[in-house]
Amino acid sequence: MRSVPDLENAMYQSLQGYPCVRLLNVTGELGCANPGRTKAIAPIQRFQDANSVQLSAPRTVLLPSSALVGFLKRLEEADGSSSSLEQQVAGLLIEYDNLSFPEVAGFSADSIFPQAEFAPYDTKSYQWNPTGSGIMYRRLNFPVFLLHKNSTDDVQALAAKNERVGFKYPLNVAEFNAVMRTTKAGTHTTESCLRENSCLPLGGYSVWSALPAMNVSSPTGKPIVLAIASMDSSSFFHDVAPGADSPLSGMLALLAAVDALAEMGGLETLKKQLVFLVLTGESFGYLGSRQFLAQLKSDSNFVMGLNATSIYQVLEVGSVGQAYDSTFYVHKQASAATTPTLQILNALKAAAVSLKDSTSKPQVKPASPSNPGIPPSSLMSFVHKDPTTAGVVLEEFDTIFKNKFYHSQYDDASNINVEVIASAASLVARALYMLASDNTADTTILKSIQVNVSLVEAMVGCLFHQEPGMTCELVKSLMTPSQSFTTHYVGVFQGEPSAIPDPYYIEDTSRFVWNFLADRTELNRKEWKKFPAQNEECTDACKNPEEVCVASTADHKGRCIVSTTRYVPAFSPRLGYDESSGWQLLPLETGDTMGAADPVYTESFWSTIGLQVYLQESSWFDEMVLFLGVSITAFSFFAIICTKAVFQKRLKRA
Amino acid sequence: MTGVGGTGYALIALGPAFSLFVTVIASKPFLILTVLGSAMMWLVSLIACAILWRAFLPGAVWTFLPLLITVVGIQEAVRLYYWCLYLKVEHFLNKLAAKVSKPQLVATDKIQIAIASGLGHGIAHSVFFCLSLLTPAFGPATYYIDSCVHMPLFLVAAFMGLGFLLLHTFSMVIAFNALAGDKHFHQLFVPVMHLCASLLTMVNLLPGGCIAGVPMTLICAVVTMAVAGKIVWDKTSTGSAELGNLQRVHSSSSL
Numbered sequence: 001m002r003s004v005p006d007l008e009n010a011m012y013q014s015l016q017g018y019p020c021v022r023l024l025n026v027t028g029e030l031g032c033a034n035p036g037r038t039k040a041i042a043p044i045q046r047f048q049d050a051n052s053v054q055l056s057a058p059r060t061v062l063l064p065s066s067a068l069v070g071f072l073k074r075l076e077e078a079d080g081s082s083s084s085l086e087q088q089v090a091g092l093l094i095e096y097d098n099l100s101f102p103e104v105a106g107f108s109a110d111s112i113f114p115q116a117e118f119a120p121y122d123t124k125s126y127q128w129n130p131t132g133s134g135i136m137y138r139r140l141n142f143p144v145f146l147l148h149k150n151s152t153d154d155v156q157a158l159a160a161k162n163e164r165v166g167f168k169y170p171l172n173v174a175e176f177n178a179v180m181r182t183t184k185a186g187t188h189t190t191e192s193c194l195r196e197n198s199c200l201p202l203g204g205y206s207v208w209s210a211l212p213a214m215n216v217s218s219p220t221g222k223p224i225v226l227a228i229a230s231m232d233s234s235s236f237f238h239d240v241a242p243g244a245d246s247p248l249s250g251m252l253a254l255l256a257a258v259d260a261l262a263e264m265g266g267l268e269t270l271k272k273q274l275v276f277l278v279l280t281g282e283s284f285g286y287l288g289s290r291q292f293l294a295q296l297k298s299d300s301n302f303v304m305g306l307n308a309t310s311i312y313q314v315l316e317v318g319s320v321g322q323a324y325d326s327t328f329y330v331h332k333q334a335s336a337a338t339t340p341t342l343q344i345l346n347a348l349k350a351a352a353v354s355l356k357d358s359t360s361k362p363q364v365k366p367a368s369p370s371n372p373g374i375p376p377s378s379l380m381s382f383v384h385k386d387p388t389t390a391g392v393v394l395e396e397f398d399t400i401f402k403n404k405f406y407h408s409q410y411d412d413a414s415n416i417n418v419e420v421i422a423s424a425a426s427l428v429a430r431a432l433y434m435l436a437s438d439n440t441a442d443t444t445i446l447k448s449i450q451v452n453v454s455l456v457e458a459m460v461g462c463l464f465h466q467e468p469g470m471t472c473e474l475v476k477s478l479m480t481p482s483q484s485f486t487t488h489y490v491g492v493f494q495g496e497p498s499a500i501p502d503p504y505y506i507e508d509t510s511r512f513v514w515n516f517l518a519d520r521t522e523l524n525r526k527e528w529k530k531f532p533a534q535n536e537e538c539t540d541a542c543k544n545p546e547e548v549c550v551a552s553t554a555d556h557k558g559r560c561i562v563s564t565t566r567y568v569p570a571f572s573p574r575l576g577y578d579e580s581s582g583w584q585l586l587p588l589e590t591g592d593t594m595g596a597a598d599p600v601y602t603e604s605f606w607s608t609i610g611l612q613v614y615l616q617e618s619s620w621f622d623e624m625v626l627f628l629g630v631s632i633t634a635f636s637f638f639a640i641i642c643t644k645a646v647f648q649k650r651l652k653r654a
Numbered sequence: 655m656t657g658v659g660g661t662g663y664a665l666i667a668l669g670p671a672f673s674l675f676v677t678v679i680a681s682k683p684f685l686i687l688t689v690l691g692s693a694m695m696w697l698v699s700l701i702a703c704a705i706l707w708r709a710f711l712p713g714a715v716w717t718f719l720p721l722l723i724t725v726v727g728i729q730e731a732v733r734l735y736y737w738c739l740y741l742k743v744e745h746f747l748n749k750l751a752a753k754v755s756k757p758q759l760v761a762t763d764k765i766q767i768a769i770a771s772g773l774g775h776g777i778a779h780s781v782f783f784c785l786s787l788l789t790p791a792f793g794p795a796t797y798y799i800d801s802c803v804h805m806p807l808f809l810v811a812a813f814m815g816l817g818f819l820l821l822h823t824f825s826m827v828i829a830f831n832a833l834a835g836d837k838h839f840h841q842l843f844v845p846v847m848h849l850c851a852s853l854l855t856m857v858n859l860l861p862g863g864c865i866a867g868v869p870m871t872l873i874c875a876v877v878t879m880a881v882a883g884k885i886v887w888d889k890t891s892t893g894s895a896e897l898g899n900l901q902r903v904h905s906s907s908s909l
Contacts, residue, residue: 004786008790629669
């Protein structure tokens with residue numbers, strides 16, 4: 001240590017961790033936050049499991065991650081009798097672990113039937129997600145952090161030191177700073193916090209694209225086959241919500257399918273038009289799908305070229321990363337129109353047949369008729385709008401989720417298989433071609449549709465690994481990411497809903513998907529590729545209003561191309577945006593079942609969120625030091641005055 | 655350790671200095687200037703030491719020994735130089751007083767100037783070696799070094815600052831008296847005590863050493879205060895004759 005700043009650095013240690021933040025809905029709050037306006041400070045105490053937690057004084061509780069659900073359950077049950085337990089918890093720190101869950105079969109922060117309130121059927125108690133704990137929806141009055149690996153070792157050592165001295169001061173304390181603006185403003189529901197500007201609604205930008213590119217001002221009127229996937233997930237700790245299997249494996253399969261289909265010629269001669277839609281905000285009230293349908297209904301600029309009646313069939317690609325037995329299940333709602341829905345199933349079966357010589361040999365089966373209906377999926381929004389919607393959801397599971405880590409920090413790259421996703425992509429690509437050709441395409445053409453497995457592998461590396469992360473080659477060639485490791489939590493809607501949103505306000509994943517789809521669905525792509533110099537260079541807009549600027553990065557300019565790839569805002573249709581007053585909650589329309597069930601999630605503002613540890617004395621000790629200082633000063637005062645008096649007397653006498 | 659603790663430490667280190675300043679120094683502008691001048695002189699000596707040792711630091715623990723010896727040596731040399739400067743100033747002041755028919759400097763004035771000079775040294779020492787180290791004490795955390803688990807670092811720094819402040823202040827009283835009256839014992843006492851106190855601080859380097867090191871510094875300070883007190887007591891104990899002698903001595907020296 002060479003200087004006072006070095007001393008300060010040695011005194012305070014900043015920890016790395018992922019916080020759980022405060023969300024609000026129309027009825028109240030959920031998530032975690034500091035209880036008031038001040039930092040939460042308490043000595044760190046470690047416990048092995050949920051049941052051994054005994055607190056005699058306010059403490060920062062350090063638990064292994066396997067104890068989180070059990071501990072929160074204990075707090076919930078103790079509500080009332082020993083709610084003193086919850087009052088003694090100043091903060092909660094969860095240790096990082098390498099997923100050594102021998103006792104627990106899985107972990108999911110979502111409920112047993114995720115978003116059951118939106119299901120278009122009555123059996124809301126069906127257990128789609130048996131490992132669901134529902135902790136995502138709990139309201140906690142203390143901050144919770146998931147620690148990084150390095151910080152976990154440090155904090156364990158500090159807790160051990162505290163144990164060794166028997167919790168006698170000076171003790172190692174953790175200081176949490178997770179003060180939320182909504183707490184400070186006293187607004188505890190969505191409506192009040194939006195009015196007081198202490199929160200923002202959840203949302204982002206979905207992306208839709210047409211292959212081949214359409215003339216949006218004068219559409220051909222071809223029936224549309226809409227292929228859907230989602231790009232957002234969730235977890236108890238929003239900063240680590242990879243969602244690799246659920247739902248991004250579906251998105252990867254769809255993007256790889258688009259890549260394969262873009263190589264095919266003659267798509268404009270087919271009977272139907274293919275449109276791809278990658279939604280966001282689905283985990284928090286199906287924001288993407290509901291807003292998309294609302295935009296269609298109001299015929300807005302965002303969806304120019306599409307209209308509700310032209311959507312003939314819907315194929316949603318759900319979780320497909322864990323179909324280790326190579327079987328994919330087709331889920332449909334009983335009320336779906338028979339003929340067009342059957343056509344989708346047949347197209348998928350034909351695709352599977354065409355792949356029987358491949359290494360993966362995927363199979364397609366209809367889901368069990370004992371299921372109450374479609375699993376939690378964006379298709380639910382379409383079914384609510386029109387129960388006869390000819391739509392299916394392609395999933396890796398039949399009656400219950402295969403994904404044991406749905407909506408948790410463990411749904412990462414180790415939870416999916418690249419070959420399985422590539423196999424699903426082949427199925428989807430060939431099935432979509434079949435559907436576009438009205439199920440008339442022959443096997444030879446189908447077999448020529450080849451999915452690039454290394455593309456799937458590259459996307460997994462970009463989206464789910466720290467290295468290379470979003471700074472991978474695939475992403476960097478299309479756009480410049482704002483950060484290299486991204487979470488797939490949808491986040492708050494930034495800026496105002498705009499047809500050409502400011503790229504600054506769009507999440508990296510949405511921007512990547514937009515650029516990817518625009519690049520692949522470029523009109524006459526093969527010809528333009530031979531003569532790249534013919535494209536006009538651009539940074540964000542193109543002179544020709546028919547064209548869009550794709551692949552504009554910090555390193556090189558983009559090029560203007562003809563492509564029907566557009567952003568669609570994703571936010572709750574219960575909200576409206578006004579220039580002067582910002583976001584506000586709109587009155588509920590009659591007959592809007594989904595709107596009635598919508599919690600309308602918002603996230604509080606905060607100034608900083610941080611976590612640090614240091615050694616602290618008891619306040620008694622500080623007071624003693626002050627007393628000592630004051631005494632010494634007072635004593636010296638009197639001593640000097642007395643001495644002065646004595647010497648003055650002596651001098652006078654002399 | 656929060657504002658409460660930080661203020662406490664600051665008062666421990668500088669409370670007596672503050673009291674001394676308010677009761678003795680503040681009413682006489684010349685003394686305030688003396689405090690500042692003396693502090694400046696001490697800082698100059700510190701700069702000289704720093705220039706000398708820059709090339710060798712940071713070094714092994716054994717370098718502390720020659721470091722302390724040379725630094726104390728330089729500071730004592732500067733003290734002698736300061737004394738010479740003081741004589742010149744005293745001479746000038748007495749001439750000036752004679753011109754305007756005001757009284758010459760008497761013993762009490764000289765003692766006060768000595769205290770102010772010592773206080774200047776002491777405050778400069780505190781500011782440099784103690785106050786800046788205490789700034790983190792105003793935050794919520796505390797700090798213990800490995801070799802001293804009994805007291806926080808800040809408490810050690812505050813007590814050491816207090817000890818050396820008292821030591822410097824009263825050393826100057828002894829030194830002025832000794833150099834004026836050419837009393838060899840007291841002339842030696844000041845540098846030897848300074849050196850002892852400095853070398854004794856190295857006890858703090860031993861594991862658990864602060865338990866002994868801090869009280870020893872305070873004991874050195876108390877001994878110095880006692881010696882200075884005795885000197886002043888003796889100076890004022892004799893009858894008016896001595897005082898008259900003092901005055902006569904002064905009037906002759908002002909010529």
